[in-house]
Amino acid sequence: MEKGGKGVRVTSWRMGHDQGPRRAWPINPDAASRLIKKAERPVLVVGSAIEEVDGLIDIAVRVSKTGIPIAATGHSIKFFADKDVDVAEVNVVEITNMLTDPEWEGLDGQGKPDLVIILGVNLDLTNQTFSTLKNFTDIPGLNISRYYNTNATYSFPNLDNELWLEYLNQLCEKLESE
Amino acid sequence: MPETKKIKIDKLKGKGLTFEDMIIEFGKIEEEWDEPMGPTPKPNLLALRSWDRKLLERYEPFYTPICDMCCHCAFGKCDLSGGKKGACGITIRAQQARQIALESAIGTACHGAHARHMLEHQIKRKGRDYPIDLGLNVATEAPITRTIVGIKPRTLGDLEEVMDYAEKELQKVLASIHAGQEGDYIDFESKALHVGMIDNLVKEVGDLAQIVGYDFPKGDPNAPLIEFGVGTIDQTKPVILAIGHNAAPGAEIIDYCERHNLSDKVEIAGICCSAHDLSRKKDSCKIIGPLSMQTRFVRYGIADVIVLDEQCVRTDLLEEAIKVKSPIITTSEQNCRGLEDRTDDNPENIVRDLVEGKIPGVFIHDPAKVGEVAVEVALKIAPLRKDIKAIPDTKELIAQASRCVACEACQRVCPVNLHISEALKEAEKGKIDKLAELRDLCVGCIRCESACPKEIPIVSLMEKAVEKQIKEEKSKIRAGRGPILDTEIRNVGPPIVFGEIPGVVAFAGCSNYPKGAKEIGEIAEEFLKRRFIVTSSGCAAMALAQYKTEDGETLYEKYPGIFDSEGLTNVGSCLANAHILGAAVKIPHIFARRNLRGNFEEIADYILNRVGAVGVVWGTYSQKALAIGTGLNRWGIPVILGPQGSKYRRLYLGRKDKEEKWEIYNARTGERVKVDPTPGHLTYVVESKEEAIVAIAKLVMRPNDTTKGRQIKLAHYIDLHKRYMGTMPDDLHLYVRIEGDIPMNMKEEVKEILKEKGWKERIIPDPTLVERLVWKKEAKA
Ligand code: SF4
Ligand code: SF4
Ligand code: SF4
Numbered sequence: 001m002e003k004g005g006k007g008v009r010v011t012s013w014r015m016g017h018d019q020g021p022r023r024a025w026p027i028n029p030d031a032a033s034r035l036i037k038k039a040e041r042p043v044l045v046v047g048s049a050i051e052e053v054d055g056l057i058d059i060a061v062r063v064s065k066t067g068i069p070i071a072a073t074g075h076s077i078k079f080f081a082d083k084d085v086d087v088a089e090v091n092v093v094e095i096t097n098m099l100t101d102p103e104w105e106g107l108d109g110q111g112k113p114d115l116v117i118i119l120g121v122n123l124d125l126t127n128q129t130f131s132t133l134k135n136f137t138d139i140p141g142l143n144i145s146r147y148y149n150t151n152a153t154y155s156f157p158n159l160d161n162e163l164w165l166e167y168l169n170q171l172c173e174k175l176e177s178e
Numbered sequence: 179m180p181e182t183k184k185i186k187i188d189k190l191k192g193k194g195l196t197f198e199d200m201i202i203e204f205g206k207i208e209e210e211w212d213e214p215m216g217p218t219p220k221p222n223l224l225a226l227r228s229w230d231r232k233l234l235e236r237y238e239p240f241y242t243p244i245c246d247m248c249c250h251c252a253f254g255k256c257d258l259s260g261g262k263k264g265a266c267g268i269t270i271r272a273q274q275a276r277q278i279a280l281e282s283a284i285g286t287a288c289h290g291a292h293a294r295h296m297l298e299h300q301i302k303r304k305g306r307d308y309p310i311d312l313g314l315n316v317a318t319e320a321p322i323t324r325t326i327v328g329i330k331p332r333t334l335g336d337l338e339e340v341m342d343y344a345e346k347e348l349q350k351v352l353a354s355i356h357a358g359q360e361g362d363y364i365d366f367e368s369k370a371l372h373v374g375m376i377d378n379l380v381k382e383v384g385d386l387a388q389i390v391g392y393d394f395p396k397g398d399p400n401a402p403l404i405e406f407g408v409g410t411i412d413q414t415k416p417v418i419l420a421i422g423h424n425a426a427p428g429a430e431i432i433d434y435c436e437r438h439n440l441s442d443k444v445e446i447a448g449i450c451c452s453a454h455d456l457s458r459k460k461d462s463c464k465i466i467g468p469l470s471m472q473t474r475f476v477r478y479g480i481a482d483v484i485v486l487d488e489q490c491v492r493t494d495l496l497e498e499a500i501k502v503k504s505p506i507i508t509t510s511e512q513n514c515r516g517l518e519d520r521t522d523d524n525p526e527n528i529v530r531d532l533v534e535g536k537i538p539g540v541f542i543h544d545p546a547k548v549g550e551v552a553v554e555v556a557l558k559i560a561p562l563r564k565d566i567k568a569i570p571d572t573k574e575l576i577a578q579a580s581r582c583v584a585c586e587a588c589q590r591v592c593p594v595n596l597h598i599s600e601a602l603k604e605a606e607k608g609k610i611d612k613l614a615e616l617r618d619l620c621v622g623c624i625r626c627e628s629a630c631p632k633e634i635p636i637v638s639l640m641e642k643a644v645e646k647q648i649k650e651e652k653s654k655i656r657a658g659r660g661p662i663l664d665t666e667i668r669n670v671g672p673p674i675v676f677g678e679i680p681g682v683v684a685f686a687g688c689s690n691y692p693k694g695a696k697e698i699g700e701i702a703e704e705f706l707k708r709r710f711i712v713t714s715s716g717c718a719a720m721a722l723a724q725y726k727t728e729d730g731e732t733l734y735e736k737y738p739g740i741f742d743s744e745g746l747t748n749v750g751s752c753l754a755n756a757h758i759l760g761a762a763v764k765i766p767h768i769f770a771r772r773n774l775r776g777n778f779e780e781i782a783d784y785i786l787n788r789v790g791a792v793g794v795v796w797g798t799y800s801q802k803a804l805a806i807g808t809g810l811n812r813w814g815i816p817v818i819l820g821p822q823g824s825k826y827r828r829l830y831l832g833r834k835d836k837e838e839k840w841e842i843y844n845a846r847t848g849e850r851v852k853v854d855p856t857p858g859h860l861t862y863v864v865e866s867k868e869e870a871i872v873a874i875a876k877l878v879m880r881p882n883d884t885t886k887g888r889q890i891k892l893a894h895y896i897d898l899h900k901r902y903m904g905t906m907p908d909d910l911h912l913y914v915r916i917e918g919d920i921p922m923n924m925k926e927e928v929k930e931i932l933k934e935k936g937w938k939e940r941i942i943p944d945p946t947l948v949e950r951l952v953w954k955k956e957a958k959a
Pocket of ligand 3: 581582583584585586587588589598599602629630631632633634636
């Protein structure tokens with residue numbers, strides 16, 4: 001597994017996702033947490049694939065409880081309906097479309113997100129979503145899914161399941177601290 | 179207008195008579211058709227531009243580039259990311275739109291060349307004057323042609339005029355794509371919509387030609403059930419396999435067998451749309467499956483001869499066929515595969531060379547000769563080919579699995595990201611369950627094998643894991659019935675337009691599914707149980723045959739083949755897919771007496787606002803599917819794509835949060851009024867089966883629904899949302915127009931939500947986007 005970091009070349013998990021000269025910065029949980037904390041209106045986009053790996057729903061809930069609203073795409077609203085989190089149901093291409101609208105004021109009408117974090121969205125759709133953000137908005141994209149995605153602005157490297165969950169746990173801990 | 183030829187004769191002298199300056203006019207007699215010509219017969223690139231702009235104003239193009247570069251010309255490659263322009267001045271947005279127009283044009287060209295070939299072939303067989311007669315119940319024989327071209331085709335020869343028009347338009351769209359031509363993304367989209375509409379048209383031509391020429395079912399709701407699946411093939415007989423989309427060579431194989439009393443002695447089977455069309459001609463032809471089955475089935479070695487025609491045929495099939503010593507015959511000038519052209523050779527020589535293995539295959543551009551050669555080769559080679567296959571035995575499977583070094587190169591290229599090395603690790607220990615599970619999800623692209631540094635035949639190993647089940651896999655599919663009957667439209671027109679039949683769900687597309695074919699069956703069953711009309715074509719129709727209900731029946735066995743509530747129709751191949759749109763076009767004509775002739779805009783406006791139909795393309799791959807969907811959009815029919823569909827790179831999305839986008843004319847008063855945001859999108863992508871189901875229920879709503887109709891639609895939407903999303907929908911206030919729209923048994927619950935959202939009643943207008951369709955013009959002022 002590519003661990004990213006200094007001196008290690010990180011490549012897109014799916015080679016076909018390399019679509020141009022710009023490449024995402026590989027990022028670790030510590031840097032990711034700093035980025036999130038710095039953002040004023042981050043949003044966590046959580047897709048249907050969240051149910052495919054045990055523990056991910058809890059991770060999303062923990063992240064959200066640090067003050068980050070969840071945009072539940074696909075049918076993922078189902079997994080958060082009984083959780084005490086700030087969650088709104090929205091289709092993934094619809095929210096991406098709205099993010100490209102300079103006048104859009106966010107799902108809550110309080111202002112447009114300034115950081116889009118993606119977790120548990122179908123692999124290709126994750127890539128396509130980051131592609132739109134990259135090409136048609138100034139909003140940075142942070143990929144905390146398992147596979148490195150070069151269309152994001154920042155991305156976890158390619159990880160195996162175990163290490164990914166470890167990264168996500170560390171991220172939660174960092175966000176939960178202070 | 180009918181074209182005529184004039185001859186001028188300056189002077190003609192006969193017995194006692196002299197004519198001077200005489201003009202004789204030859205041509206078609208003006209057809210008897212009392213419909214007046216509408217405003218846009220044979221529309222050019224501009225005629226419907228304003229309609230397109232109306233659509234695109236509401237359903238704005240949304241782009242997800244799959245490449246930031248452009249390599250369209252030798253100025254490039256140009257990097258268009260980050261707001262940079264190409265050397266020709268193009269932006270990334272316009273480049274996406276250009277690519278969409280190009281790919282739609284490719285898809286249309288495919289159907290167009292196919293239709294032209296089929297038409298010429300049938301004219302050669304039957305003559306130019308052969309009537310297009312689909313029987314009394316299909317009096318509206320060519321709704322798409324009537325609407326776009328403005329003619330009512332009576333003979334095969336009449337269809338040539340349609341093809342002439344279509345080919346001209348296709349050429350213009352292609353011309354607009356040249357570097358430095360069109361540059362505006364909305365105009366590119368208009369061209370994509372135009373060429374998509376042309377795609378719908380040529381499909382209708384191609385299918386009409388083959389229906390009358392081959393005497394396919396003419397809208398028969400009781401079209402026979404066809405045997406489906408590998409297990410239905412009688413391997414004791416020589417097996418001929420047809421792959422592709424053009425029925426001409428396969429039809430000649432059937433005819434040759436009949437003429438020589440060989441029908442019982444030879445097994446004829448097909449993959450992809452050729453299979454649909456062969457079974458429409460003869461119901462003993464078997465259907466093996468969709469595109470994803472091509473390489474797998476060839477590797478089983480069951481096919482003694484493989485006949486390839488055109489479209490969606492894997493380009494490496496010759497290589498695969500050589501492995502199992504199955505001779506290949508290519509038959510389409512679009513698809514020669516490097517094989518020697520033996521069209522003019524004596525059939526006996528060709529048969530001999532193929533049977534003796536002197537050549538792996540031939541190209542024969544003469545369907546009748548293909549018929550003879552394929553059958554004769556099959557008869558002679560079958561006894562020599564016994565037990566040849568490219569699927570390993572169990573020992574070999576284990577040996578191959580143990581060579582895996584877990585590099586995951588295979589998984590990284592797999593479109594569905596299958597965890598192949600984990601399954602191989604298990605297989606190495608003799609446990610093949612995981613491998614078998616993956617097989618159900620695999621889309622048969624074979625990319626994993628070519629990426630594997632150890633050259634492990636991954637797909638063959640998966641096939642070995644399921645070999646027993648596959649060889650016993652037997653199922654049923656209803657033969658493609660062709661058009662929807664005018665009588666059926668008479669019955670369902672009013673309840674569809676009023677919303678009392680909650681919707682028409684049309685499955686189309688390719689076998690590139692995100693989680694296996696089963697999901698299509700599950701989606702279809704959900705809506706059949708809810709008394710929707712469900713219809714299908716192409717590979718999607720086959721996916722439905724792969725699905726069995728709890729009772730072990732296929733949906734085709736359980737539900738009748740009628741176009742009505744709780745009916746499941748298979749119209750047939752991709753070409754036949756035109757009849758699904760045709761049914762939508764017939765509704766305004768038969769039920770609301772709207773004229774079709776040259777009257778595209780009015781008909782599309784009617785469909786958009788009144789006909790609750792939605793296309794579902796769960797598996798996306800081909801440019802043809804893109805052209806089909808783009809064409810449907812121009813007619814006002816929304817299409818839902820599976821997650822892979824985002825890689826088409828363009829959607830047409832509505833903004834339900836922007837009230838001003840949903841303003842229309844009330845045709846009764848001429849006033850501009852705001853309506854509910856329906857249909858919500860024209861091309862849409864969803865992530866999961868669950869989301870697709872809920873999206874279908876929402877996308878069948880139309881502003882014209884009666885309150886009773888809207889109640890029914892909302893009841894389904896709410897119920898499905900609760901079931902699949904676990905919650906009440908949060909946007910009900912947008913779809914309840916007046917209190918009467920609220921489903922009876924949900925009154926209190928819904929009213930509470932409406933109160934929270936500050937909901938206000940709205941009027942239910944007679945909706946139209948087109949000002950000239952307003953009844954009382956004076957009221958507009
Ligand atoms: S068409 Fe335009 S953007 Fe594309 S390569 Fe040529 S100059 Fe560059
Ligand atoms: S053939 Fe199947 S397993 Fe191999 S890459 Fe394609 S989908 Fe994946
Ligand atoms: S590419 Fe080949 S060697 Fe590598 S994991 Fe896949 S099967 Fe194993």
